[in-house]
Amino acid sequence: MKKVLLMAAVAVFGFTNVNAQDENTTGGFTKGDVYVSGTVGFDSQSQDEAKNNNLNFSPSVGYFVSENIALEFNLLFGSQKQEVGDFEQKQSQFGAGLGATYFFTPGSQFSFTVGAGVAYVSSKEEEDGVDDDFKVNSFGIAVSPGVNYFVSDCFALRASIGALSYTSSKADFDGAEALNTFGLNLDLSDINFGITYKF
Numbered sequence: 198m199k200k201v202l203l204m205a206a207v208a209v210f211g212f213t214n215v216n217a218q219d220e221n222t223t224g225g226f227t228k229g230d231v232y233v234s235g236t237v238g239f240d241s242q243s244q245d246e247a248k249n250n251n252l253n254f255s256p257s258v259g260y261f262v263s264e265n266i267a268l269e270f271n272l273l274f275g276s277q278k279q280e281v282g283d284f285e286q287k288q289s290q291f292g293a294g295l296g297a298t299y300f301f302t303p304g305s306q307f308s309f310t311v312g313a314g315v316a317y318v319s320s321k322e323e324e325d326g327v328d329d330d331f332k333v334n335s336f337g338i339a340v341s342p343g344v345n346y347f348v349s350d351c352f353a354l355r356a357s358i359g360a361l362s363y364t365s366s367k368a369d370f371d372g373a374e375a376l377n378t379f380g381l382n383l384d385l386s387d388i389n390f391g392i393t394y395k396f
Contacts, residue, residue: 224347226303236391248280292318310343332369353393
């Protein structure tokens with residue numbers, strides 16, 4: 198599935214690059230620019246009767262406080278579904294975060310980026326045969342590399358690949374202990390695509 202998404206992104210890059218050259222537009226950011234953006238991530242795994250699907254969507258708004266640095270506020274919506282035979286477990290997520298992104302060449306059509314941020318996420322789990330929902334609250338910090346590519350003066354495609362992250366999660370009941378997780382993932386198993394509109 199990710200190979201299909203990657204091929205589609207490459208095709209969009211190529212098509213829009215031709216259009217951008219025809220219109221002689223390069224886009225780019227500068228200090229004081231405001232933009233809205235959204236990223237989507239999808240992951241699917243299967244083995245025998247076990248299946249696991251993850252989907253997340255994160256809209257955000259950003260403001261360039263300097264030539265290279267943009268501050269961002271974002272929301273997070275996510276869902277996960279696990280199936281093993283007839284057993285099914287669902288999880289929904291909602292959260293918010295603050296972060297900053299450094300653009301190496303912000304005034305250019307193409308730029309490498311590095312983003313860092315903090316986020317708070319509340320998750321709710323539902324299982325077959327269980328009446329009560331299971332809730333977990335999480336706090337996380339992450340650093341992620343990425344790219345930004347303008348297809349016109351206002352629209353850009355963006356992608357982030359992997360992350361260096363720390364997360365602390367705690368179930369919402371008395372006596373629960375926090376689960377602390379540190380992770381480093383810099384391959385195509387964790388890639389998010391997005392679109393940015395610059396005002």
